[in-house]
Amino acid sequence: MTTVTHLISSTPTLARDIDGKAISAQVLDEVREEVLALAGQQIFPALAVLLVGDDPASHVYVRNKLLRAKEVGIRSLEYRLPDDASQAQVLEQIAQLNADASVNGILVQLPLPGHIDEAAVIHAIDPIKDVDGFHRENVGGLVQGMEVLTPCTPSGCMRLLKETCGDISGLHAVVIGRSNIVGKPMATLLLQAHCSVSVVHSRSVDAPALCRLADIVVAAVGRPHLIDASWLKPGAVVIDVGINRVTDESGSHLVGDVDYASARTVARAITPVPGGVGPMTIAYLLKNTLIAAKLQRAVKAREPDPDGCDSDIN
Numbered sequence: 001m002t003t004v005t006h007l008i009s010s011t012p013t014l015a016r017d018i019d020g021k022a023i024s025a026q027v028l029d030e031v032r033e034e035v036l037a038l039a040g041q042q043i044f045p046a047l048a049v050l051l052v053g054d055d056p057a058s059h060v061y062v063r064n065k066l067l068r069a070k071e072v073g074i075r076s077l078e079y080r081l082p083d084d085a086s087q088a089q090v091l092e093q094i095a096q097l098n099a100d101a102s103v104n105g106i107l108v109q110l111p112l113p114g115h116i117d118e119a120a121v122i123h124a125i126d127p128i129k130d131v132d133g134f135h136r137e138n139v140g141g142l143v144q145g146m147e148v149l150t151p152c153t154p155s156g157c158m159r160l161l162k163e164t165c166g167d168i169s170g171l172h173a174v175v176i177g178r179s180n181i182v183g184k185p186m187a188t189l190l191l192q193a194h195c196s197v198s199v200v201h202s203r204s205v206d207a208p209a210l211c212r213l214a215d216i217v218v219a220a221v222g223r224p225h226l227i228d229a230s231w232l233k234p235g236a237v238v239i240d241v242g243i244n245r246v247t248d249e250s251g252s253h254l255v256g257d258v259d260y261a262s263a264r265t266v267a268r269a270i271t272p273v274p275g276g277v278g279p280m281t282i283a284y285l286l287k288n289t290l291i292a293a294k295l296q297r298a299v300k301a302r303e304p305d306p307d308g309c310d311s312d313i314n
C-alpha cells in the first residue's frame with residue numbers, strides 16, 4: 001500500500017492587479033473616437049488648466065494632463081499665475097475663461113497657495129465648465145442622481161470596479177476618507193450603483209473592524225500603508241486612491257494608502273500605485289471635457305438665435 005501525501009502549499013493565492021494603465025488607455029480610446037465625431041460637427045473641445053504657484057508635484061500632474069489631452073486631440077491651454085498672485089487675479093482669470101466660448105473645461109490645480117480661498121475659487125467657475133465636478137451645483141446634482149460633471153477620481157474608481165467586478169449591486173463598500181474631492185463623491189457613486197456604503201474616517205471607532213465587513217474597499221486618506229491585510233475580508237476588492245511620496249533606503253517613490261504587499265495576500269484584486277487610480281483620474285478629466293463641450297452645445301442650441309431676434313417684429 002502506498003500513502004499519498006498531499007503537499008499543502010503554504011503560498012497564499014495573491015490578488016490580481018487591477019490594471020489602471022490599460023483600462024485608462026481604453027477610456028482614452030473612447031475619448032479619442034468621440035473627439036473625432038465632434039470634429040465632424042465643428043466642435044473642438046478645449047481644456048484650460050490654471051496653475052497658481054510652483055509646487056513641483058502640481059507641475060508634474062499638470063504636464064501629464066496636458067500630454068494626455070494632446071494625445072486624444074483635445075486642445076489644452078495652460079495658464080500660470082505666480083505663488084503670490086492675489087485672489088482677485090485668480091478670480092479675474094477664471095472670469096475670462098468663463099466668458100470664452102472656445103473654452104469648454106476649466107481646471108484649477110489644487111492645492112492653491114494658503115492665502116487664497118479655495119472654495120471661493122471653485123465656486124467662481126461656471127458649473128457647466130467645472131470638469132473637476134467640485135462646484136456645489138454639480139455636487140448637489142450628483143447627490144440627486146442628475147447627469148452632471150462628476151469628480152474624475154471617483155468616476156475612474158467606478159470604472160475600475162465595473163471592469164473588475166461587473167455588477168456591484170448589493171455589495172458592501174467601505175470608503176476610507178471623507179474628503180470633498182474623493183471620499184464623499186465616491187460614497188455617492190457607490191450608493192447610486194446600489195451598494196451598501198459605509199464611510200470610515202479618523203473618528204471611527206475600530207476602523208479595521210468596519211473595513212473587514214467590506215466586499216469593496218476604497219482607500220482615500222493620504223496615509224501611506226495605513227491599510228494592511230488585517231483590515232480586509234478574504235476576497236475583498238481593493239481600490240487604492242492614495243498617492244504618497246515617501247523616501248526610504250531605496251530612494252523616493254510613490255506608495256498608496258494600502259500596504260500592497262500585505263493586502264494582496266488576502267484581497268481578490270487590488271490597484272497598484274502607481275498604475276492604478278492615477279491614470280484613470282486623467283482619463284476621466286478628458287472625458288469630462290467632452291461631456292462639458294456637449295452640455296454647452298445643448299445649452300447653445302436652446303438659446304434664441306442672436307441674428308434672428310428682429311425677424312418676427314416687422
Ligand SMILES: Nc1nc(=O)c2c([nH]1)NC[C@@H]1CN(c3ccc(C(=O)N[C@@H](CCC(=O)O)C(=O)O)cc3)C=[N+]21
Pocket residue numbers: 060061064107108109110111132152243254273274275276277278279281282
Ligand atoms: N483640481 C484638481 N484636480 C485634480 O484632479 C487634481 C488636483 N487638482 N490636484 C492634484 C491631484 C492629484 N491628481 C493626480 C492625477 C493623476 C495622477 C497620476 O497619473 N499618477 C500616476 C503616476 C504619476 C507619477 O509617477 O508621479 C499613477 O498613479 O500611475 C496622480 C495624481 C489629480 N489631482
